[in-house]
Amino acid sequence: MTKISIVIPALNEETGIGPVLREIPIATLEQMGYETEILVVDNGSTDRTPHIAREQGATVILQPVRGYGNAYKAGFANASGEIIATGDADLTYPFAMLPLLIKKLEQEEVEFLNTDRLTNLDKSVMSTSHQWGNWLLTQLIKLLFGCPFKDTQSGMWVFKREIWPKLNVRAAGWPFSWELKIEVYRRGLKCAEVPIAYRARVGEVKLQTLRGGLDAIFNVFRKRLQVALDSNKSPEVSMRDLLLEPDPAQRTL
DSSP states (O other): OOEEEEEESSSSSSHHEEEEHHHHHHHHHHHTTTTEEEEEESSSSSSSSHHHHHHHOOOOEOOOSOOOOHHHHHHHHHOOOEEEEEOSSSOOOOOOGGHHHHHHHHHHSSSSSEESSTOOOOOOGSHHHHHHHHHHHHHHHHHHHHOOOTTOOOOOEEEEGGGGGGOOOOOTTTTHHHHHHHHHTTTTTTTTEEEEOOOOOOOHHHHOOOHHHHHHHHHHHHHHHHHHHHHOOOOOOOOOSSOOOOTTTSSOO
């Protein structure tokens, strides 16, 4: 039986973690022939998040080093399933869609499946500044890396665990999400993207729009420089080199 590891990072999400875990359609996945393990990566919570997660039957992984990326790296290191699915602990992502997402991954032999919050977004669930920030970063990443994803900041993905060791994802914090997608695309892996119904979060908003946006833009350019230095045989890197042309041999969405 194929196993699915559902990895959920959490930091002080006692309001959302219970409903999130109860939404996961374990019985439906079992009927489809999948075994399920749920890993909640506690990233230093000071509330009842890990206690509630254990009550709901999840395995709690402790990652005391703060950071969205650090939490996911700890979760992936402990995941034993052939397929990994992710999402946040704040009730924003529709875990009820997992059977459909996994079916698409398997039937279409996709290696990485992203979800798109923005195409059908209910604008009342995301601030205008976050909407513009998501659009700007997606366009910037498309320009610099050629990535075809419509939502580079989405935090819900389904992918084959075997691809993770092939990726050079260094981000410890929020940039982990878009860096993962850049790496998947750069490696020529077969990708797909599915629109979802994104929901308003419960609990405290942790991402600071202005600071987070500026940090993201800085890190996008730093990633582009890193890619250029890694792939360029010459020690001199021109501005033209920094504009990556997508490889036509790569499989896109």
